[in-house]
Amino acid sequence: MRTILYLVTIVAVTLWYGGKAIVAGLLGIRAHRGSPYDTWQRRWALAVLWASGVKVSTVGLERVPRDRSVVVISNHQSFFDILAIVTVLPPGTRFVAKKELVKVPIFGPAMRSAGHIIIDRQNRPAAFEAYEEAAKGIKEGLNAVVFAEGTRSRTGRLQPFKKGPFVLAIAADAPVVPVYCANTFDILPKGKFRVRPRPVTVYFGEPIEAEGLDYDDREWLRDEAHRVIRQFAVDSGHAPG
Numbered sequence: 001m002r003t004i005l006y007l008v009t010i011v012a013v014t015l016w017y018g019g020k021a022i023v024a025g026l027l028g029i030r031a032h033r034g035s036p037y038d039t040w041q042r043r044w045a046l047a048v049l050w051a052s053g054v055k056v057s058t059v060g061l062e063r064v065p066r067d068r069s070v071v072v073i074s075n076h077q078s079f080f081d082i083l084a085i086v087t088v089l090p091p092g093t094r095f096v097a098k099k100e101l102v103k104v105p106i107f108g109p110a111m112r113s114a115g116h117i118i119i120d121r122q123n124r125p126a127a128f129e130a131y132e133e134a135a136k137g138i139k140e141g142l143n144a145v146v147f148a149e150g151t152r153s154r155t156g157r158l159q160p161f162k163k164g165p166f167v168l169a170i171a172a173d174a175p176v177v178p179v180y181c182a183n184t185f186d187i188l189p190k191g192k193f194r195v196r197p198r199p200v201t202v203y204f205g206e207p208i209e210a211e212g213l214d215y216d217d218r219e220w221l222r223d224e225a226h227r228v229i230r231q232f233a234v235d236s237g238h239a240p241g
Contacts, residue, residue, distance in 0.1 A: 031115025
């Protein structure tokens with residue numbers, strides 16, 4: 001019954017809030033901190049979490065700066081990482097997502113309207129152009145969330161990080177906030193459809209300053225974020241990869 005409620009709810013709220021976002025985009029309403037898209041995506045996520053029986057708590061949320069934009073680097077175990085992060089981060093949060101999501105009816109076009117950044121990893125020039133656009137949005141006040149593993153983990157274990165997200169942080173002169181979402185893998189592993197409710201905890205690390213760094217520092221920044229997230233995985237009882 002829980003899975004059925006989850007499926008019915010996600011279809012209904014995606015149609016409702018996604019439709020609103022698409023219409024707003026067609027009307028030329030621009031995505032910015034405090035725009036209607038922020039309210040709609042948070043309500044969408046809260047509705048799906050409620051239907052799934054999942055409660056979200058945070059540790060260290062006060063570490064996220066409120067007076068400047070950040071690049072949030074998170075692990076990625078499940079679709080529920082997105083839901084959890086949307087509900088706890090401040091307004092103006094946008095995701096860097098792979099292009100395949102654009103093909104999802106309603107959901108994909110709504111993401112574009114809301115200002116989420118779509119990356120084609122197979123097309124390097126297009127990917128760099130998208131990162132440049134993302135850096136511009138960050139400088140204008142948006143927060144970017146990137147799943148640095150590149151895709152959901154099939155085991156729940158932490159995977160190596162890509163370099164691109166850290167190039168983005170350096171280009172935007174924005175601090176990196178390491179984040180670990182715990183228990184989301186147990187709720188809905190990649191390739192599965194049955195929802196198993198679990199409490200989710202989102203851990204936030206201290207911001208890692210990227211201002212003043214250059215392209216050659218991207219690996220150091222990547223390794224430092226990975227180290228912090230790996231430690232969160234250990235501390236929360238989840239063995240990292």
